[in-house]
Amino acid sequence: MSNLYLIGICLVIGVLLQRLRLLPKDAHTVLNIIILHVPLPAMVLLSIPGIDWDLALLGLCFVAWIIFFFAFFFFRLIGKRLHWERGTIGCLILTAGLGNTAFVGFPVIEALYGKESLKLALLLDQPGTFLIVSSLGIWTAVLYSSGRMLKRDLARKVLLFPPFVAFFLSVVLSACGWQATGDLKSILERLASILTPLALISVGLQLRPRDLKPELKYLGWGLAFKLFLAPLMIFLIYSALEISPLVFNIAVMEAAMAPMITASILAASHNLNPRLAGLMVGVGVPISFLSLGLWFQVMRIFN
Numbered sequence: 001m002s003n004l005y006l007i008g009i010c011l012v013i014g015v016l017l018q019r020l021r022l023l024p025k026d027a028h029t030v031l032n033i034i035i036l037h038v039p040l041p042a043m044v045l046l047s048i049p050g051i052d053w054d055l056a057l058l059g060l061c062f063v064a065w066i067i068f069f070f071a072f073f074f075f076r077l078i079g080k081r082l083h084w085e086r087g088t089i090g091c092l093i094l095t096a097g098l099g100n101t102a103f104v105g106f107p108v109i110e111a112l113y114g115k116e117s118l119k120l121a122l123l124l125d126q127p128g129t130f131l132i133v134s135s136l137g138i139w140t141a142v143l144y145s146s147g148r149m150l151k152r153d154l155a156r157k158v159l160l161f162p163p164f165v166a167f168f169l170s171v172v173l174s175a176c177g178w179q180a181t182g183d184l185k186s187i188l189e190r191l192a193s194i195l196t197p198l199a200l201i202s203v204g205l206q207l208r209p210r211d212l213k214p215e216l217k218y219l220g221w222g223l224a225f226k227l228f229l230a231p232l233m234i235f236l237i238y239s240a241l242e243i244s245p246l247v248f249n250i251a252v253m254e255a256a257m258a259p260m261i262t263a264s265i266l267a268a269s270h271n272l273n274p275r276l277a278g279l280m281v282g283v284g285v286p287i288s289f290l291s292l293g294l295w296f297q298v299m300r301i302f303n
Contacts, residue, residue, distance in 0.1 A: 003107045007285055010197050014204015028205040031198055032269040039195035040262065041166035042188045044134050047126055048170035049179045059243060060120060063251050064101065064128030066237070067230045068136065071097030074225065088218055090144025091272040095264050095280035096222040096230070098133055099257035101125040103196050104285065108257070109250060112296060120250045133262055134167040145270035199261045206268065206278035215276045222259070222280050227291040231256035235298075245303045256295045258288035 017023050024030075071093050079089035099105070102125045109121040142157045158164055173179075180188050212219070234255040238248050259280040268274035 003103055006197065007104065007200060010200030011204040011207070011282060011285075014201040015207055016204075017201070018205045018208070023205070028202045028268070028274075031202040031205070032265050035195060035198050035202070035262075035265050036269055037162045039192050039198065040163045042191035043195055044130075044163055044166040045170050045173075046180055046185070046188045046192055047130055048134070048167065049174035059238070059241065060124040060247060060251060061127040063124050063234055063238075063255055064099070064132055066234065067099070067255060068093075068097040068132050070230065070233060071225065072140070075221075078221070084218070085273070086144055087272040088276060090140060090270070091267045091276050091280075092218065092222045092225075093140055093144070094137060094267045094272070095259040095277055095284075096226040098129055098137060098260040098263040099226065099230075099254065100260045100285070101129045101254045101257055103261065104288070105254050105257045108292060109253060112253065113246060113249065117246060117250060120247060121254060124250065124254050129260060133260065133266065134163055137263060137266055138164050141266045141270040141272065144272055196261060199265050200281075202268070203261065203264060203278045203281045206274060207282045208275075211275040211279060212283075215273070215279055218273070218276050219279050219283060222276070223284050223287060226259055226280075226284065227256060227288055231295055239302070249299050249303065252299060253292065253295060256288070256292055258284040 017027075075089050075092045075096070078084075079092070101121065105125065106118060106121055109117050138161050139158050142154060142161070146154060146157070159168075179185075231252050235252045238251050241248075243251075261281055264277040264281045267277040
């Protein structure tokens with residue numbers, strides 16, 4: 001449960017640094033650049049080659065993909081009909097379409113279903129959430145930040161983005177049977193370990209009470225989708241499948257997790273409504289503990 005304490009501590013540190021004005025006004029921008037160029041590529045190189053594909057549990061891998069594609073089409077449609085700004089639509093696709101299935105998800109799943117369930121949660125997170133943010137997530141961020149751009153320029157921005165370079169390299173290395181070991185693994189682990197603290201401090205630096213009112217409508221749409229609509233969709237789909245009760249529980253509970261911290265940083269770094277991106281995490285994480293409790297009770301009724 002130390003991960004959950006760390007979330008609160010790092011958010012508070014960020015807010016205090018902002019309130020006390022101990023850092024420059026745009027310090028979060030610098031932190032975001034560091035995050036996307038150092039710890040995130042290190043995390044990709046560590047995680048992707050280590051994926052243990054289990055065909056019998058392939059359905060878990062699809063949970064995050066289903067939610068992301070649903071979010072993509074849902075917010076594109078709603079955003080166009082309600083005349084939202086392009087940056088807001090992109091921000092909600094990323095932050096409502098990707099859940100915190102690891103940093104928050106792992107300790108919650110372990111606490112609810114035991115240590116053995118972590119293997120299932122890992123299978124949902126790595127080939128699911130983490131793979132999406134390293135590929136389609138980057139593409140979405142670039143697409144919505146660029147406006148009208150030639151396809152070759154859009155492709156160039158995605159292909160040269162450091163996390164995607166690391167993703168492509170890790171896929172090639174994984175196909176060759178390579179995994180980081182020894183000193184290289186230790187170095188990558190240490191670099192990757194600063195990802196979440198820096199990301200949360202960056203979010204805290206951007207959390208301001210005055211930002212809540214102008215973004216409240218979009219925040220309501222985003223959190224309603226992430227915390228209720230997405231898990232409801234997974235509940236309805238996976239209840240019709242012949243899977244074990246444990247797999248069913250983990251699929252729904254992970255679908256109900258708060259917005260992904262890395263997705264928020266990705267949105268903010270591409271100027272996709274940075275205030276809303278920060279609020280989706282800063283407000284979404286505390287609220288998610290209440291909604292997760294509700295979903296846990298629902299799952300107990302249907303098992």
